[in-house]
Amino acid sequence: MRIANNSLIMGLAALSLAVPRPALSQDIDFGDDSSAWANDGECDDKRFVGPGMTETTLLETDVGRDATDCRTAYEDGKLSLRGDKPGIDSSAIDWGDDESEWANDGECDDRRFAGAGMTATRLLETDLGHDATDCRTAFEAGNLKLRTDTPRPDAASIDWGDDESEWANDGECDDKRFFGPGMTETPLLDADVLHDATDCRSAYEAGDLSISE
Template identity: 45%
Template sequence: MPPRLPLVLPLVAAVLAGMPALAQEGGAPAKDGGPEAVDFGTDSSEWAMDGECDDRRFAGDGMATSLSWINVGRDATDCRALVGSGGLRLWNWAEALAATQCDAIDFGDDTGEFADDGECDDIRFEGPASASGVSTASVGKDAGDCSRLCAFGVIARRDH
């Protein structure tokens, strides 16, 4: 296991387990999932207000091509607008895990820069074993890690 993974996994697991609650104002689940029910945070990200949502709590067509945990709750204007227009939704770990069929996924190969490092580097996936930074450049390039971690239920499809 890479040296940083034992430190990151508990944090990411805690964030994912509480993701629906974290995304809501006051920790209460949204009744309709509308933008008024979500605490979008601030616009303090370097990438705020660029027309793409950089907050990993969301999924959909308006997401940035590179995602990092550092931008969670820091791209409010973009994410709010995209949720409001229907281009994004809150990503739900339980729903994604239930909908992910690992046997039906083409994981690609292991030609990525960070292949075989114990984390899934493919932006198509999220979960406690997902890399802290992911991008579209890694799609299908970390098959060994992603297929193994999917089979063990520690990553799931972002768009399910």
């Protein structure tokens, strides 16, 4: 029997109350920038997890050696410490079933979640509650967290800027104020902030981006 979407969503508020506040950035020893991959816009320190992480293999030698990238992503809300336990027993979450077309592909396609374990493809309403194995596996590995029940800002309230970026209108958002599967996989540049309006707004309105607070 398929799970009703509204009943799945209703549980988020109660579950999110169990999540402790994350460590303040000033309480974390980010280390230095001696990694070969420092200052490339992606965190390579395996102590962290989230959409601000690199998609390449994480190396022990980069722990504490990518401070600027990791601190920036952490303060933008794109990372959390792996040691920050979500405080939610996975058995308390209604995972649903594996009826999604994309079930059992190693990536979570359920938009109730966020984190490094999510697919990079567009999130569909029809997959909500139908990718149980992938999402539960990633959650229990510390690679996902439940999205909060805080509503996203309306698109009309966001200053999207213009399309003056070199990478405007390529189907990927290059504005580092945002995060999610609608983002480019290339390093994010300060010069592109407010200059990729069409790509970012399209992805945001499709539910593929969130804006950093």
